[in-house]
Amino acid sequence: MGANHFKDKLKKPEAWFIGHFVPVKKKKIVFTQFGGSGYGCNPRAICEEFLRRDEGYDLVWMLNRKTKDEDAHVPAGVRISRRNQSIYELMTAKVWINNIHFNDLLRLGVYKRKGTVYLNTFHGGITLKKEGRDKHNYNPDRKLPKKDQMYLRDSEYVDYITSGCEMEEHVLKEFFYGHGEILRLGDARTDVLVNGSPQIRREVRDFYRIPEGTRVAVYAPTFRADLSLEWYDLDFERVLDKLEETYGCPWKMLIRLHPRIAKKSAKLVPDTPRYIDASGYHDMQDLAVAADFMISDYSSVIMDFMLTKKPAFMYVPDLDYYLESRGMYFDMDELPFPYARTSDEFIRCIETFDQAEYERKAAALTERIGYLADGKASARIVDFLIQKMKE
Numbered sequence: 001m002g003a004n005h006f007k008d009k010l011k012k013p014e015a016w017f018i019g020h021f022v023p024v025k026k027k028k029i030v031f032t033q034f035g036g037s038g039y040g041c042n043p044r045a046i047c048e049e050f051l052r053r054d055e056g057y058d059l060v061w062m063l064n065r066k067t068k069d070e071d072a073h074v075p076a077g078v079r080i081s082r083r084n085q086s087i088y089e090l091m092t093a094k095v096w097i098n099n100i101h102f103n104d105l106l107r108l109g110v111y112k113r114k115g116t117v118y119l120n121t122f123h124g125g126i127t128l129k130k131e132g133r134d135k136h137n138y139n140p141d142r143k144l145p146k147k148d149q150m151y152l153r154d155s156e157y158v159d160y161i162t163s164g165c166e167m168e169e170h171v172l173k174e175f176f177y178g179h180g181e182i183l184r185l186g187d188a189r190t191d192v193l194v195n196g197s198p199q200i201r202r203e204v205r206d207f208y209r210i211p212e213g214t215r216v217a218v219y220a221p222t223f224r225a226d227l228s229l230e231w232y233d234l235d236f237e238r239v240l241d242k243l244e245e246t247y248g249c250p251w252k253m254l255i256r257l258h259p260r261i262a263k264k265s266a267k268l269v270p271d272t273p274r275y276i277d278a279s280g281y282h283d284m285q286d287l288a289v290a291a292d293f294m295i296s297d298y299s300s301v302i303m304d305f306m307l308t309k310k311p312a313f314m315y316v317p318d319l320d321y322y323l324e325s326r327g328m329y330f331d332m333d334e335l336p337f338p339y340a341r342t343s344d345e346f347i348r349c350i351e352t353f354d355q356a357e358y359e360r361k362a363a364a365l366t367e368r369i370g371y372l373a374d375g376k377a378s379a380r381i382v383d384f385l386i387q388k389m390k391e
Contacts, residue, residue, distance in 0.1 A: 012108060012109035013109075014087055014088075014109070015087050015091055015108060015109030015110050015111065016109060018087065018088055018091040018092065019091050019111065019113055022088075022091065022092055023092070024092055024093065024094055024113055024115055024116060025058060025092050025093065025094060026094050026389065027056060027057045027058055027094065027389070028057075028058040028060065028089075028092060028093045028094055028095075029047075029050065029057055029058070029059055029060065029093060029094065029095040029097065029385075030060045030061075030062060030081070030086075030089050030090055030093040030095070030096055030097070031043040031044075031046070031047050031059070031060065031061050031062065031078075031097045031098075032061065032062035032063075032097075032098050032099075033098065033099045033100070033123070034099065034100060034123065034259065035064055035100065035104070036062050036063045036064030036067060036083070037063075037064060037066070037067055037259070038063070038067055038071065038072045038073070038282040038283070039061060039072045039073050039074045039075075039282055039283065040189075040282055040283030040284070040285065040286075041099045041121070041123055041189050041283070041284075041285070042099055042121030042122070042123070042162065042187060042188040042189045043097045043098065043099055043121060043188075044189070044283065044285075045188035045189045045191055045192065045285075045377070045378045046097055046121070046188050046378055046381050046382060046385075047059055047061065047078060047097075048075070048378070049188075049378040049379060049381070049382045050382060051075065051077050051078070053382070058079070059077065059078045059079065060078070060079045060080075060081050060089050060093070061074045061078050061079070061080055061081065062080075062081045062082075062083075062086050062089065062090075063080055063081070063082060064082075064083065065082065065083055071280075071282065072282060073282050073283075083104075083105075086105060086110075087105065087108060087109070087110055090102075090105060090110050091110060091111075091113065093116060094115070094116060094117065094389055095116070095117045095118075095119065095385055095388075095389065096112070096116065096117070096118045096119070097119050097120075097121065098118075098120050098121070099120065099121045099122055099123040100123060101150065101151050101154040101155070102154050102157075103147070103150040103151065103154065106150055106153055106154060107150065111157075112157040117159050117160070117385070117388050117389070118157050118158050118159045118160070119158075119159065119160045119161075119162065119381075119385065120158045120160070120161050120162075120176070120180065121161070121162045121187070121188060121189075121381075122161060122162070122163075122171075122172055122175060124168075124171060124300045125164060125168065125187045125189075125190065125300050125303055125304055126164065126165070126167070126168060126300060126303040126304075126369065126371060127168065127171045127300050127303075127329060128298045128299070128300060128302070128303065128328050128329060128330060128335075129222065129298040129299075129322075129326055129327070129328055129329075130326055130327040130328060130329060151177070152177050155175075155176040155177045155179040155180065156177075156179055158176055158179050158180035159180060159181065160180060160181050160182075160183050160384075161176060161180040161181070161182050161183065162182075162183050162185050162186070162187065162188065162377075162381060163182050163183065163184050163185070163186075163187075164184075164186050164187045164190070164371050164372050164373060164377070165184070165369050165370045165371045165372060166184075166369070166370060167329065167369050169182050170329075183381075183384065184372060185372070185377055185380040185381050185384060186372040186373060186374070186376070186377025186380060186381075187304075187373070187377055188377045188378040188381055189285050189304070190304055190307055190373050190375075190377065191375045191376065191377055191378050192285055192289055193285065193288060193289065193304055193305065193307040193308050193373075194307050194308075194373055194374065194375035195375040196289065196308075197289050200286050200289045200290065201289050201290045203286070204216075204281075204286050204287060204289070204290035205290060207281075208252075208254070208276050208278070210252055211250075213249055213250065214249065214250040214251065214252055215243070215247060215249055215250070215251045215252075215292040215293070216251070216252055216253075216254060216290055216291050216292050216293070217239070217240070217243060217251055217252070217253045217254070217291065217292065217293040217294070217295060218253070218254045218255075218256060218278070218287050218288065218290075218291040218293070218294050218295070219234070219236070219253055219254070219255045219256070219295045219296070220255075220256045220257075220284065220287070220294065220295070220296050220299060220301050220302075221257070221258070221295075221296055221297045221298075221299060221315070222258050222296070222297060222298050222299035223257075223258040223260040223261050224318075225325070225326075227260060227261050227264075229261070229264055229267060229268055231297075231317050231318045232268055233317065233343075234295070234315045234343055234346060235343035235346075236253060236255075236270060236274075236275065237270075237274075238343055238347055239253075239295070239343075239346065239347070239350070240252075240253055240274055242347050242350050242351070243293065243350065246350060246351070251274075251293075252273075252274055252275070252276060253274060253275050253276070254276045254278035254281075254287060254291070255268065255269045255275060255276065255277060255278060255279070256278040256279050256281065256284065256287060257279045258299070262279040262280065265277045265279040284301055285304070288301065288304060288305050288308065289308075291305070291310065292310060292311075293310065293311050293312075293313075294310065294311070294312040294313070295312075295313050295314075295315055296312065296313075296314060296315075297314055297315055297316050298314075298316070298322065298326075298328065302314065302337060306336065306337075306362045306365075306366075307366075307373050309359055309362070311353060311355065311358065312336075312337050313337055313338050313339065313340070313346065313349055313350075313353075314332075314335070314337045314338070314339035314340070315339070315340055315346055316332075316339055316340070316341060317341050317342065319332070319339075319341055334365065335361075335365065336358050336359075336361035336362040336364075336365060337358075338352075338353060338358075
């Protein structure tokens with residue numbers, strides 16, 4: 001621990017030297033997401049739009065030490081950078097693209113140079129659960145914890161933040177302490193949900209060896225404050241039995257826990273061939289593309305999945321407590337998703353599901369909140385970045 005701390009201190013002069021003596025490379029773009037844990041989310045969609053255009057940009061994807069290259073699925077044409085290289089890559093890049101904060105690298109002395117553009121895409125979309133206190137209204141006389149101090153420093157570097165609609169922007173102002181210009185360009189990661197991708201669907205099914213003719217349900221709940229598994233007690237067997245009875249074909253369930261509790265997945269996923277632990281898969285969006293049916297709770301993944309028009313249900317056994325202790329930005333009945341507090345109620349939701357009514361309510365909600373989800377967000381964002389890179 002002491003040796004690592006000493007090595008980290010030595011990196012601050014490295015960042016200073018690069019910042020003073022090595023020029024910014026005008027066509028270099030550095031991407032990362034969730035602290036370097038794989039290739040995904042909005043940064044992935046933007047990266048792939050740059051790849052598609054093939055205009056000679058130096059695309060660099062940052063991974064953390066734990067993520068193996070083969071697990072990350074970074075495509076050809078994108079260079080991989082690890083922590084020991086990331087100071088150089090960031091300090092010489094024209095554009096930074098992230099979906100959270102650069103905490104650890106800022107501690108090592110990284111700073112944003114004049115002329116570098118920092119675009120943050122955030123990692124949520126239309127958020128259901130409230131995000132807690134408004135960070136941009138924090139008391140300047142109160143000493144912030146070290147972690148929040150780094151969040152604030154990162155936020156002060158942010159130039160632009162992408163957004164899909166006005167109601168999303170309240171959360172963005174909280175997360176970035178009021179810093180950064182919000183761009184209503186859409187959430188890039190939703191493009192594939194609107195447009196679909198037979199290739200991604202096939203890749204997921206091949207990866208998990210799901211045979212033709214078998215449909216896929218994805219259970220993807222968010223975490224609870226105590227990080228327990230208490231509220232994930234849905235009767236999976238009855239659900240799959242009911243789906244097979246309703247649709248007349250075999251079903252499997254992919255279970256994907258939130259990253260904060262993913263290590264506990266073995267305690268929740270039944271040890272039978274009908275269930276697959278998908279908590280480690282590199283991108284939730286790919287699972288959504290491959291899914292025929294979604295089960296979630298207060299996670300924004302269900303709002304993304306709504307764009308596919310495929311059925312999505314909410315299992316919320318702790319609804320009353322959750323509303324009282326944390327709260328939501330929507331009333332449950334405003335949402336298009338059937339919801340249940342018990343497994344019995346959930347089975348009845350499947351039995352009474354009306355696809356046409358679900359699509360009508362989803363379209364009405366999207367229109368009411370003015371959500372820009374037309375499958376072209378990545379193109380708009382890349383157009384914007386190319387223009388900024390020329391300035």
